[in-house]
Amino acid sequence: MLDRLLTGVSPEIGRILEAALDKRELTVRDASLLLSAEGADFFALLRAADLARSEDNGDDVSFVVTRNINFTNVCYVGCTFCGFARHRDEADAYDHPLEVLLEKARDAVARGATELCIQGGIHPNKDHHHYRDILLAIKREFPGLHLHAFSPEEIDFGHRKSGMDLRDYLRWLSDAGLGTIPGTAAEILDDSVRAIVSPRKLRTARWIEIIKAAHAVGLRSTSTLMYGHIESVEQVAAHLNLLREIQKETGGFTEFVPLGFIHERNILFNHMNARPGASMPEDLRMIAVARLFLRPWISNVQMSWVKMGPKLAQMALLAGANDFGGTLMEESISRESGSHFGENLPAHEIRRLVRAVGRTRVERSTTYRILRRFDDPAEDPPSLEPEPPRELSGPARWRLASSS
Ligand code: SF4
Numbered sequence: 001m002l003d004r005l006l007t008g009v010s011p012e013i014g015r016i017l018e019a020a021l022d023k024r025e026l027t028v029r030d031a032s033l034l035l036s037a038e039g040a041d042f043f044a045l046l047r048a049a050d051l052a053r054s055e056d057n058g059d060d061v062s063f064v065v066t067r068n069i070n071f072t073n074v075c076y077v078g079c080t081f082c083g084f085a086r087h088r089d090e091a092d093a094y095d096h097p098l099e100v101l102l103e104k105a106r107d108a109v110a111r112g113a114t115e116l117c118i119q120g121g122i123h124p125n126k127d128h129h130h131y132r133d134i135l136l137a138i139k140r141e142f143p144g145l146h147l148h149a150f151s152p153e154e155i156d157f158g159h160r161k162s163g164m165d166l167r168d169y170l171r172w173l174s175d176a177g178l179g180t181i182p183g184t185a186a187e188i189l190d191d192s193v194r195a196i197v198s199p200r201k202l203r204t205a206r207w208i209e210i211i212k213a214a215h216a217v218g219l220r221s222t223s224t225l226m227y228g229h230i231e232s233v234e235q236v237a238a239h240l241n242l243l244r245e246i247q248k249e250t251g252g253f254t255e256f257v258p259l260g261f262i263h264e265r266n267i268l269f270n271h272m273n274a275r276p277g278a279s280m281p282e283d284l285r286m287i288a289v290a291r292l293f294l295r296p297w298i299s300n301v302q303m304s305w306v307k308m309g310p311k312l313a314q315m316a317l318l319a320g321a322n323d324f325g326g327t328l329m330e331e332s333i334s335r336e337s338g339s340h341f342g343e344n345l346p347a348h349e350i351r352r353l354v355r356a357v358g359r360t361r362v363e364r365s366t367t368y369r370i371l372r373r374f375d376d377p378a379e380d381p382p383s384l385e386p387e388p389p390r391e392l393s394g395p396a397r398w399r400l401a402s403s404s
Pocket residue numbers: 075076077078079082083084085120121122153201
């Protein structure tokens with residue numbers, strides 16, 4: 001009877017999945033084939049990735065209580081997938097002074113944050129001192145808060161302005177309180193794709209140089225990839241291989257986070273014939289292949305609830321993901337491109353979603369140190385979030401009005 005569950009799985013996919021479950025390293029070609037799996041192969045892929053996840057991470061699903069802070073949306077780099085950047089003369093352009101950033105940090109701490117994720121546009125009037133001033137100001141008031149900040153694009157910009165040696169520049173930021181860096185600005189690490197999606201952003205070799213230098217001075221980073229636009233499965237597989245090779249050399253990546261392309265409001269989809277983001281099977285294949293291809297080098301695979309939405313995020317937990325990412329509190333980069341899944345997913349809501357798929361909820365630090373386990377739902381702490389206003393409709397309107 002159980003044999004029937006494997007009926008239709010192609011011999012080649014079966015061989016690759018078996019190799020992955022035996023912890024043998026997959027090739028780039030293997031990853032390309034898995035990224036195209038359909039039908040019985042697709043379901044076998046998800047099952048194998050879920051099995052590998054349980055071997056690698058057990059039943060824990062981690063999350064971090066964090067707040068995103070985008071200190072400016074002024075940016076002229078002109079990435080074609082971006083819906084966030086503004087010209088400084090636009091009415092909704094902003095460039096927050098330090099006092100506003102501190103206010104946001106205070107609010108985050110009151111809501112239980114252990115981390116701030118700080119990124120912004122490349123504002124032409126700023127320089128390396130601006131990045132350091134942000135770190136110093138926040139650390140002065142909140143020395144215990146982890147600052148996860150500045151993409152390789154921002155590091156590149158600040159470094160070029162500074163005239164310093166790259167490692168010295170990174171140490172200078174680290175001394176001011178930088179804890180880890182986001183491995184964003186990666187998109188697809190293939191210059192033929194970058195020439196279309198981010199023609200004026202740093203090239204692949206520079207991204208690698210910055211990430212390796214950060215790891216060398218003790219600044220760990222995430223690793224990311226943006227999929228669902230113009231890339232091929234071969235380019236995705238080569239990108240994963242590049243990350244795996246860096247990890248073998250430095251061990252500096254904390255996790256891998258695949259980021260689905262949000263298409264609605266940008267040039268890349270509306271004027272350049274990109275695909276309208278990933279389909280549901282592509283999202284799940286991406287998570288599953290990352291799990292199998294990156295093991296044992298990168299064992300944390302995070303899904304993005306902002307890109308996928310909470311229900312598909314739950315499904316991703318059954319397809320190889322072990323990390324739910326962060327609460328975010330204030331997300332605008334995906335929202336400005338057209339994402340509909342909100343800006344904030346409070347910790348109690350993440351715990352509810354994880355519990356619904358039968359897994360153990362764990363709050364972690366940025367670097368995956370376990371801060372708190374939530375084994376017994378009856379002992380879940382009260383929410384620290386302000387109660388959101390509820391807009392009721394239907395009979396709720398008159399029944400509640402008459403009973404109050
Ligand atoms: S993705 Fe970043 S660097 Fe590119 S245009 Fe948008 S804000 Fe600027």
